[in-house]
Each structure stands twice: as C-alpha cells, then as structure tokens.
Amino acid sequence: MRLSGLPISIAEALRVAAGRLDGASDTPRLDAELLMAHALGVSREDVLLGRAGSVAPARFEALVERRLTGEPLAYITGTRDFWTITLGVAPGVLIPRPDSETLIEAGVAHFGSDGPRTVLDLGTGPGTLLLAALDQWPAAIGLGIDASEIALDIARANAARLGMAGRATFRHGDWAKGLAERFDLILCNPPYIAESEQIAHGVSGFEPHEALFAGPDGLSGYRKLACQIPPLIAAGGLAAIEIGSTQRTEVEAFFADSGCVVTCQRDLGGRDRAILLSRQ
Structure with a gap:
C-alpha cells in the first residue's frame, strides 16, 4: 500500500485501512x-x-477497495473457517456461517464420539456440513447433493484438499429427489429468506440468490424437504435442518406427520436454529 506514492509500513497501512473500512464493515480492524x-x-x-x-x-x-464495495471477505481471501476445517469458497457458493455449526453440534450430542456411519448433506454448497461431519467422525462416509455444478466443483476440490476425496461423494440433484438409501445423519441448510425481505448488500449483492431466498414466505424448501427427508433417516438416526430464527412453528408443522420425534436446537445466541428429526 502507498501513501502519496510512497511505500508505507504495515502498521500504518493497517491503521489507514481500518479507518476506511469503518462503516463498511462491523469489524474494520479485523x-x-x-x-x-x-x-x-x-x-x-x-x-x-x-x-x-x-x-x-x-x-x-x-483488496481493501474490494472490501469497500461490500464484497464478502471470504470471496476476497478465497477461504472460510467452519467447525474444525478451512474451506475454499468463491462466488457462486454460499459462504459458511457459524450459525450452521449448530447442526454439527446436534450431531455430536446425538451420536457422541462413535458417530454416524453414513452422512447426507442436502444443498452441500462448498461441502460445508458434509466435510465438517467427516472431519468430526473419521470413520464416516458421506454424500453431498447440490443443484449447482459450480458448488459441486468447489466441494470436490475441498474434499481433495482435506484428504477426504475417498470418503465424500458429490452429486447433482434436486434435494433428496430420487434417493432411496437411508442415512444415519442427514444435514441440510436450505434457503429460508423470503423474497421480499431486505438483507445486507454484502450478502444479496454477491452471494447466490438461489442459496438465500425461498419463495414469498421463505418456506418453499421446507415443503419439499418435509416429504423427502423422513423416509431417508435410518433407525437411530438424526436429521438436522437449519431454520431462520423465527420459523420454528411453521417448519415443525411441516414435519408433524413425519413419524419422527421433532425437536428444536438453539444456536449459541439462544435463537432457534435447527429442527431435529430423530427416528427410534
């Protein structure tokens, strides 16, 4: 970085950049x-x-100029930490959020250290939930499904870089449509924002809309998943499905006749974050 055409120190460049980013970011110095x-x-x-x-x-x-436009930090650096792994990310995939770690936490609480043998990740994106689960349980294998070929290419690259290519398979698909096998652990983070809802430009202006928005009420994905997921849960298994913090009542109603025990998991902020389906 240069000031008046002259090179400046790292410390001064950080001070100037943090000042410029103040207002464009909630964490300008970071x-x-x-x-x-x-x-x-x-x-x-x-x-x-x-x-x-x-x-x-x-x-x-x-790089600072890119961040000033609202471009997500993860797209600029090309990586995002999630659970115990670092994932490669790029435009075209949803950036992993800490809130989604609630689903892995639910799996840990259900299975303990033994873990599931098989894992299904619906809407896998860059492989976020599947690869985090496989890192948590080294004996498990899994399948990630996504409608985006861009996302699947990035997920496969992440699996290879993390040494999980032999345990993780990725497939193009429409949620669980066409699947017949059962899985011990099913993970899913569907889009759940209503089309009319206003969200930050740094999200809506850069991340894929199909991974964010789900119809007029934000619930269209759950209507499909309510039919598709329950038959795929193995005996003793668990499905963890992320929800918006105000959607618990509506989403629980979709799964009321699933034949599963339906509960809700809260995130670290105390907000409703995942609907859990367990099968005895």
Whole structure:
C-alpha cells in the first residue's frame, strides 16, 4: 500500500485501512488484518507479531477497495473457517456461517464420539456440513447433493484438499429427489429468506440468490424437504435442518406427520436454529 506514492509500513497501512473500512464493515480492524495476511501470504498471527516484514505490499490497497464495495471477505481471501476445517469458497457458493455449526453440534450430542456411519448433506454448497461431519467422525462416509455444478466443483476440490476425496461423494440433484438409501445423519441448510425481505448488500449483492431466498414466505424448501427427508433417516438416526430464527412453528408443522420425534436446537445466541428429526 502507498501513501502519496510512497511505500508505507504495515502498521500504518493497517491503521489507514481500518479507518476506511469503518462503516463498511462491523469489524474494520479485523478485516484489515486478514486482508493484509492474505496480501502477504502469511497468517494473521504473523502480521500481529510483526513477522511479516515492515512494508505493506502494493496489492493490499486493491483488496481493501474490494472490501469497500461490500464484497464478502471470504470471496476476497478465497477461504472460510467452519467447525474444525478451512474451506475454499468463491462466488457462486454460499459462504459458511457459524450459525450452521449448530447442526454439527446436534450431531455430536446425538451420536457422541462413535458417530454416524453414513452422512447426507442436502444443498452441500462448498461441502460445508458434509466435510465438517467427516472431519468430526473419521470413520464416516458421506454424500453431498447440490443443484449447482459450480458448488459441486468447489466441494470436490475441498474434499481433495482435506484428504477426504475417498470418503465424500458429490452429486447433482434436486434435494433428496430420487434417493432411496437411508442415512444415519442427514444435514441440510436450505434457503429460508423470503423474497421480499431486505438483507445486507454484502450478502444479496454477491452471494447466490438461489442459496438465500425461498419463495414469498421463505418456506418453499421446507415443503419439499418435509416429504423427502423422513423416509431417508435410518433407525437411530438424526436429521438436522437449519431454520431462520423465527420459523420454528411453521417448519415443525411441516414435519408433524413425519413419524419422527421433532425437536428444536438453539444456536449459541439462544435463537432457534435447527429442527431435529430423530427416528427410534
């Protein structure tokens, strides 16, 4: 980064960038540090501890400019941490959110360390839930399904990079349509935002709309899943389906006649976050 045409220090570049990002981001200093680490090809820790040199790289300024447009940090750096893994992400896939870790937590509570043998991830995106589950339970195998070929290509690349290509299969599909086999653990994070709802430009302007919006009421995906998921849950198994924090009553009603025990899991913020279906 340069100031008046002259190179400046990393510390000064971070100060200037954080000031510019204030108002464009809820975490301006953190964003600046992560962008600097990406520009230098080092860890954030190296930046903070002064192990990354003294002069800010010229490419840092262009990264800051991208963030100022609202472009998600994960798309700029190309990665996002989720559960115990780091996933590659890019435009065309939904960026993993910490809230979705609630589904993995529900699986851990249900199966313990033994874990499921088979895992199904519907709407897998970059492989988020499936690969997190396979990392949690090294003896498990799984299938990820998505309607986006872009997402499936990224998911396969993530599986290969994480050493899970032999345990994770990815397939193009319409949710669980056409599946007949049963799975111990089914994970699903469907779109659940109503089409009329206003959301942040950094989300709506960059992330795929088909992974965000679900009809006039945000519930169209659950109407399909209510028919498709219950028959696929193995005896003793669990399905964990993410919901919007105000959707519990409506979504529970869709699964009321599923023949499963229906409960709700809250996230770390105390919000309703996942509908759980368990089969005895």
